[in-house]
Amino acid sequence: MDLDAMFAAVEQRDKVSLRGKPVVVGGLAGRGVVATASYEARAFGVHSAMPMSQARRRSPPGTAYLVPRFAAYKRTSEVVMRLLAEVSPLVEQVSIDEAYVDLAVTGHDLSTAGVTELALRIKAEIAAATGGVTGSIGAASSKLLAKIGSDLHKPDGLTVVPAGQELAVLHPLPVKRLGGVGPATEQRLHRSGVRTVGDLARVPLDDLVDWFGTAHGQGLYRLARAQDDRPVVSEREAKSVSAEETFDVDLTDPVRLNRELDLLSARVAGRLRAGGVTGRTVNIKVRHHDFTTVTRAVTRDQPTDDGRLVAQLARRLLAEVDTSGGIRLLGVGVSTLADFAQDDLFSGSFPEFGAAFAGAAEPLGEFPGAGGGSSAEAGFPPPAERSDSAVVDLLPVVAAPESSDTSEMPAKWPAGAGRDEAVVPVWRTGQDVRHEEFGAGWVWGSGLGLVTVRFEGPLTGPGPVRTFAVTDPMLHPADPPDWTTDGAHDP
DNA sequence: TCTGGGGTCCTAGGACCC
């Protein structure tokens, strides 16, 4: 089941004056693209993924250009998915507007006539329940044919492929109707004179594997023969979480880029926590002015959902990329997800730190702007009076208090005198640190475990760390430093 | 002002391990 031009259909449902008119939903800013065009707009050649500027040139006067209202689409989607769930316990939602329904696990009459009757009933129920948003249905013996069937008579279509008729339906179609055949595959096939699925079915397996590699080659070989036993799977766990943004104008200012990274990191971390997952790999994506795109990744030993740590790693990754020519898109992602939210492993006894982190390794990287911190106050300045822009830069958004990061940063004390940084163990993330000898400092790494602290003044040399007070002024703005930890730590 | 945003899967090469 696939809802027809869903975003546009919901808009037309909700606003009577849009009915019968071309409606284009998508990004309206300079670099926006079309998400969905109503069928009236499609008549003018407007389609999904087209640059909005081009859509505007093609569309007639009176066309409505709308920004997506995802909440409304989600509500409509939920109504439809609930209907489908009544048809079968096995429903695979592919996207907000599309789902596979496994009828084989139900008691429904699976004859062609029975399935046709059922599908017509479902279509009527969808239209009634959504206030006129229609869905197209394909019914067949496999996902491949069901999907193709749902496309065949859009909009408001129904295609039932009787058992045994699969190849008859499939072979006349152009190859790009097969799922997994995009522009690149289509071009390569055309180069060898393969235009229809029937043509494809005559290509030897060896050739397909040569052209497309093992997985894709074998996949095409099977699909061309309607061999598809992919099961309908109801719940799939996410493998990654990411956020990205295309800027209206290319960005070059490193401070601005870092700030965007922080915001994206916070967004991703928030969604990790909302989903109850943590991840070990932080990815960034950088699209240059010329649309070339690079990615960089680091994988840590311990998973995190702490936006500040994600941001810190993302900043380090970005520092490896030449951004001087202008950046049009920045993205941050977290992958290698662990489905358990790892909690405060270190809330036990402090001396464990000594054993766990005794070995020295690489220090934390620099980040631009960290050197600017200066507060002449000797005491522990109330957060409201703090004006350390470097810290604000790094931590623009407060990560959730239930941070579950257990960063395994190396314990490292500066070897020589005169440095103002130390990597120290703390129990809880926080932004302010006070050392009884060295005075106030700032945590500018983040995460539980070991963080980097930049002190107001130079440290006098290696020595035992005895007392740290760590507080999080963003969480408890009015509180004084509220807890202390004692422990010998002498890396 | 040509090319969004959120994902999945695959490949290839290198490091590393036994």
Next chain:
DNA sequence: TCTGGGGTCCTAGGACCC
């Protein structure tokens, strides 16, 4: 012509989907 054969993990890039 000194240097095998598995396997896993990681990174980077690309194709594809909605």
